[in-house]
Amino acid sequence: MDQALAEASAALELGPAWQHGFAQLGPAFFTELRPTPLPDPHLVSVNRRLAADLGLDADRLAGSDAVAAFTGNQALQGARPLASVYSGHQFGVWAGQLGDGRAILLGGIATPQGVQELQLKGAGRTPYSRMGDGRAVLRSSIREYLCSAAMHGLGVPTTRALVVTGSPQPVRREEVETAAVVTRVAPSFVRFGHFEHFSARGQLDELRQLADYVIDTFYPHCRAPDRLGGNPYAALLEEVTLRTAAMVAQWQAVGFCHGVMNTDNMSILGLTIDYGPFQFLDAFVPTQICNHSDETGRYAFNRQPNVAYWNLFCLGQALFPLIGDEELALAALEPYKAAFPRELEARMRAKLGxxxxxxxxxxxxxxxxxxxxxxxxxxxxxxxxxxxxxxxxxxxxxxxxxxxxxxxxxxxxxxxxxxxxxxxxxxxxxxAANPKYVLRNHLCELAIRQAKLGDFSEVETLLSLVQSPFEEHPDHDDRAGFPPDWATHIEISCSS
Structure with a gap:
């Protein structure tokens, strides 16, 4: 039996049919490659609620074959792994080419929620890793897993996380930690930075191809002749503007600090994406900076609304070669100024009953x-x-x-x-609008400390609480109390 046939016979069949809309864009948009295996993988957690939403068997996802597959050690039958290329502004400065430096897209699967893409974060080096190792650590993987569940539980648009697996493989950050892989789920992982990449390079055919793919797949109503003079690319910008305004208004209402709102961390679907140095507010400090790497406070809590608009302006610049009319481009961005305060006021009124x-x-x-x-x-x-x-x-x-x-x-x-x-x-x-349970940093920290010792019970407890944060859960009142004094000394950086 040749190697390809042997690998195909060993591949795990997930169940749903795979779809590869992004991969059909062609090689200018990505590099096909396989994840890099990790030694001795083990299960950290399966999000059973998300598995049910996707029509998947959670018990099967916890099995050894699935753990191997979601660590990158075994192929998933029908998947087509690839890393995409994009660019972006980081901390307000043009960073040039970036890309999926540690994330590998497997493709989309048909689910009761529509087609959902699966992506392995921490699956090894890609051509876009630059100086990185392509890995994620257990600490940051647990934080993303829990926070994406918490945001979904709060009703905030977000990517989600299906599985976390771990490995004893050492990974160096500020200190030596162990490796982990998160299986992320979203309808699409296309970012503002994907558009910036092709626009900055003058690759206008690819820019148009990407925009047409996003419009036809997610925003077909943007082709309506009565939308912004019948310009579908201006209509796309307007749709993303409105979704982003609504998302950031929800962030502000629930007290969520993203921490690293670079343009390559902004979803074209208005989803919260890339959980790194995030924080939910403890004390209400509008100038709170949750990212230890953010020395200028660019991404402070109270600056998030303006940063989101700045990022949308960058997206508008990227799409301008397709829009072709400055007044139309500005008209597509203008709704943010009314939509954000309108959305925020509605959220705050709900909090007041x-x-x-x-x-x-x-x-x-x-x-x-x-x-x-x-x-x-x-x-x-x-x-x-x-x-x-x-x-x-x-x-x-x-x-x-x-x-x-x-x-x-x-x-x-x-x-x-x-x-x-x-x-x-x-x-x-x-x-029903003001949660009892919020994923505070110290709760994450306690779960991570236990997980590093091989005990994932607190991860499971927090997952259960944040998925239904408005319920009382009287046996867990201690997790709804004031943070301990040591919580103010927790520092989270981009390396998380």
Whole structure:
């Protein structure tokens, strides 16, 4: 039996039919290559809820053959592994060619959720690794696995993670750690940087081919003749603008800091992608910088909305050769200025239990955010306690969070008057909008410490909690409390 036949017979059949829309774009867009195997792979966790969404058997995914396949040690029948090329702006500076330096796309599978692409992150070097080793470490892989589940549980558009596998293979970061591979899932992993790459190189045929693929696959309504003068590329930019505005508004409402909003980390589908030095806010500090590598604070929490618009402008520049009209390109970007505040206000009204919209609502939100920042007050605990108060609970538990009691008393009097105008049960609405369980950094850290010792039980516990963060889970109240003092000393960098 020759080698190709032997490999085909050993390949694991996942079940669903594979589709390779991105691979059909041709070799200018990627390099086909196989993952680099890791020694002695083991299972860390399977996201059973995601497996069910995809129509996959979670028990089978936990088997040794699947663990080998999702580590890159065994082929998946029907997969067509490749690494894509893109470019981008990193920390506001043009970085030139980048690409999938440690991620390998396997292809898309047909699922009840539509076609979903599977990508192995940490599967070895590619032609785009530059000076990198192509690997991911257990620490960062667990963080991405849990955070993508947490964001999905909160209703924030995101890539997801199906499986994490580990290996004793040493990997050097700030210190020597062990290797891991995350199987990521999304309808597409196309980024702003894919468009920047071909535009910057003057490869306009490839730029048009990529744009047509994205439009025809994900945004076919952009070809409607009444959209922006019948220009489908301007309509594409407008659609991405609106999706990005909505996504970032959700980030701000839930207190999520991405940490590295480079243009190559921005999804063309408006998904949260590339979880590295992320953080959910503990205390409400608008200037919070969660990335230890971000020395200038470019990606601070309160700067995320403006950075997103800057990134969209870069995408507009990349698409301009196809749009061909400066006024049309600017018109496609303009909706961000209204869409972002509109989306954020809607999210903040929901957090306050306000189903209707009134003229003083924005001021009510701004006043409480100022009081939270002045404390600073723990962001998730405040909103959960306020929800309980609106549902008939004790106001003292909320008031005790503030040093400025008089300021809070003045605000809550206005809030109670506003709440009296609301029909239905605003407290119940708030409990469904303000999570009890948030994936704080110290919770991740505790799970990682156990995982490094071979105990993945805390990963499983946190996965369960963040997938249903609005439920009470009374046996786990300790994971919904204030962070310990040592949590303020956790430092997360781009190497995570």
């Amino acid at each position: 306000l189903a209707s919209e009134k003229s003083g609502d924005r001021q009510l939100v701004e006043q409480i955010l100022s009081l939270l920042a002045a404390g600073p007050v723990d962001y998730p605990i405040f909103w959960r306690r306020l929800s309980r108060f609106a549902a008939g609970g004790d106001l003292a538990a909320v008031r005790d969070l503030f040093l400025d009691r008089a300021g809070f008393d003045g605000w809550v009097a206005q809030y109670e008057a506003r709440l009296a105008d609301e029909a239905g049960e605003p407290g119940a609405r708030m409990l």
